[in-house]
Amino acid sequence: MSLRILIADDHPLMRSALRQAVTLALPEVDLLEAARYEQIGPALEAADGADLVVLDLHMPGMSGFIGLMELRSEHPGIPVLVVSASEDHTTIRRAIDCGASGFVPKSAPNSAIAEALHAVLDGEIWMPPVEEREAAGAAPLHRAASLTPKELRVLAGIAAGKLNKQIAYEMDVTEKTVKAHVTTILRKLGCHSRTQAAVIASQLALTPPPPE
Template sequence: MPQRFLIADDHPLMRSALRQAVGQAFAGVEIAEAARYEQLRRILEEEPEPDLVLLDLHMPGTSGFIGLMMLRSEHPAIPVIVVSAAEDPVTIRRSIDYGASGFVPKSAPIGQVAEAIRAVLDGQIWTPASEDAGEGADGGLAERVVNLTPQQLRVLAGMAEGKLNKQIAYEMTIAEQTVKDHVTVILRKLGAGNRTQAAVIASQLSLRPPPE
């Protein structure tokens, strides 16, 4: 059975570049593409499970690292390589802390993309050799959010964007009371005293899009 990869990035040129890199390095590979986080989730639910996902942190429909954590929570067996224009050591470290098996800068040459994929498929963690990602980049936040369920992560993403419970309930097609129940559990798991504190913590999981 041929290998199957999923490229998730909202920029067509970046998807094309990644497709070229993957196609040159892995003969006969099948490649699926997603431009939005909802499309990524639909592909994972409806199509054969990929061997690996190449994920942009700034896809529409998600909020920074929360999208990565939702993906890892819903599909823990699928390795994920973050491909991002944000190449600072803190972003690299956080990507690994929140579940990625690798991190590839968007400026990386084609050969480095293939190298990262091979390493991750072999069970390794891959980051740029020149980067010192440091330790404890988020002050233990990863440990506090690791036990959130996929639905709780989606509620947290809404809170990070300043949405009301009513809006979150509508987008998730669940009852508003269910959202309130999730918020209560989220506050406890994050050690937050109120919704505002939880939103501040959630904002630490978001990323500003890099300059074009």
């Protein structure tokens, strides 16, 4: 039975390059694609799952690392290999801390992508060599990992500076429900205020990728 891999990247040229790299490494692979974060869930459901998701951290709708954590929470059985134009040590470490099984810089050669694909599919963790140091903000990341998908959506709204009524409208729930989620988020994160939660949420946000 052939492997099924979903490539999630908003740039058509990058998706094409990733398709080529994946098919070179895994000739019998069945490929799915998504151009926005919101398309990943429906694509996986329509295909009855996948063996791996190759994910661009900066694609529209991601909300930084929160999107990665939400994806891992909603599809815990599907490993995620992150590809990103950001290659700094902190981004790599945070991606792994947030549930990614591997991290490949977009500048990596096809041989590195192939090595990462095989390692992650074998249940291993793969990332480029980095300095052995603990990523800044590791404790908040570990606490945020306990949040449910809906709580992560609320936290993403907090990170964006949205009011509870705005978050409620976007999630199609009542403002009371959002307030309940905020209370739970504060408890799980060990915060005493929404402002403290916003600070932690900001630590989960990505800086823009460098210009291409």
